[in-house]
Amino acid sequence: MWCLKTLTQLCKNSLTSANTNYTCIAGLKYFPPPIKYENIEKVERPKLRIMERQPQHPPNLRPPKMQKRLRYMRGPELVHNELLHKQYAIVATGGGRLRWGHYEMMRLTIGRKMNINTMFATWRVPAPWQPITKKGQGQRMGGGKGAIDHYVTPIKAGRVIVEIAGKCEFVECKGFLQQVANQLPFQATVVSQQMLDEQKLDEERLARQNQNPFTMKYVIQNNLNGCHRWLKPVDHKWFGKHL
Template identity: 40%
Template sequence: MCTSCIHISVQSNGNKSEAIPSTRMILSELVDTIFVFVRISDDNNTIGTIFIFQIDMACRSFIKNGSHLLRPILFSRTIVNGTQDKPPFPKVLPFGLPLQNELPEVKSVPDTPPNHQVYPNISRRLLECRGIEIIHNKLIHKQYGIMALAPGLMKENHFNTIRDMTNKRIDMERCFSIWRVDPPWHPWYFKGLNKKRGAGKGSLEYFVTPIKANRIIIEIGGSLSFDYLYRTLLTIAESLPFPAIPVSQELLDKWEAERNEIQEKNINPLRWEYLIRNNIMNCHRFTDFYDIEFARYGPKVR
């Protein structure tokens, strides 16, 4: 049980002021507690001020059927169930971000090169997937994205899955999304079942996009926080044919700082780069070209 006290005072516009005697009422079985401050005006002149302490939905019937001074409260104040601890996200994107809100649809079949009636045959070239990505491994707009942890091939259905999940599950009025990978361009051939082997390549089945490790797949940003987007980005990453995780710029900076710290505090002079560069113990005899080309520190030894 809790009580409520309503005090009404009226002040005229003239030099003299007159006050209405205080009215004290007891309202029982009140649940919520709110504070209301209402100014009642008549013909653009302030007549009085009403301050209500601890009023609830239960006293609306009293306000509606009570004095005419209390009736404007019903129309001046709307009681909202629940509270909002955080302000809503702005719908205007920060300056400098792209205006492309939704991921566009990609072509499943690339354009035929000039002077060719059909797409030319290409070997599988699995070398496109080997090694660590050294160019597209950073976020352009310094916000959020999805990074591949292992190499793989992306087909048309993977692009469509990413596009549908991103455009439907994320509020695109408050953020943007862009592709960081090329549309499918590499032809992939396949022989049907119960067919003889040999006799050249099989028929063209579909096109794929080779992906290296540490490659950024998509980039998302705007006025939304990383915690708000994490679950959606994790679901998108799990739908890919290779291991991938959602990342942010803070997370990438943290990983880079840890790698730099390990290199700076390493007291062992015989590092991998030093051994390969100086051919210590004739290591070039059993070191392959691909071991140097596709290693993490391979570009430093070339």
């Protein structure tokens, strides 16, 4: 085993024998200016509030049942697809349903991991409101619609789920937001306002520089190669972008 003194002596001998000249140069380092958080307002409750498990109906009203209505999950989100605080958020990239357990998972995980002195979180989705019915195991077919089992919130692609804002950078909150996004029942991603702006500019640039006239929209609208025989109605509406 080589001791530290022996290794140091060998290094000195090798540097001396090599006759290497070293010149010390003092350079000017560049550090980016700190981010100014001038328009950030501190809220009273920085953590996410508890969502109700089911909607509250009047005592004299029987809870209404509902059909599946899968159209509530298909297609892009056209309203709640932008960030209000212009900082960071979890955005759905596919359709699905949120149950009450997913709300609690997001609330507890974000509440434990985020710094309440510099950050605050806000919901961008309502509490579960759509009833899902279910029949008991072993029952015969027929007999009417089953009883309400639980309530969900349908989500479309592009919907903002949770927003994080405050005096913080993207690196500070990306870790626990990605942990939450991985446990959701649909595909979701963590984004910042800068990422959304760049994505929008890239889409506009690709559409502007496209030289191929046979886009998916042109092909479907003109029934090229008889594609109307096997296309779905949702393809005629969104031109193959959403399932």
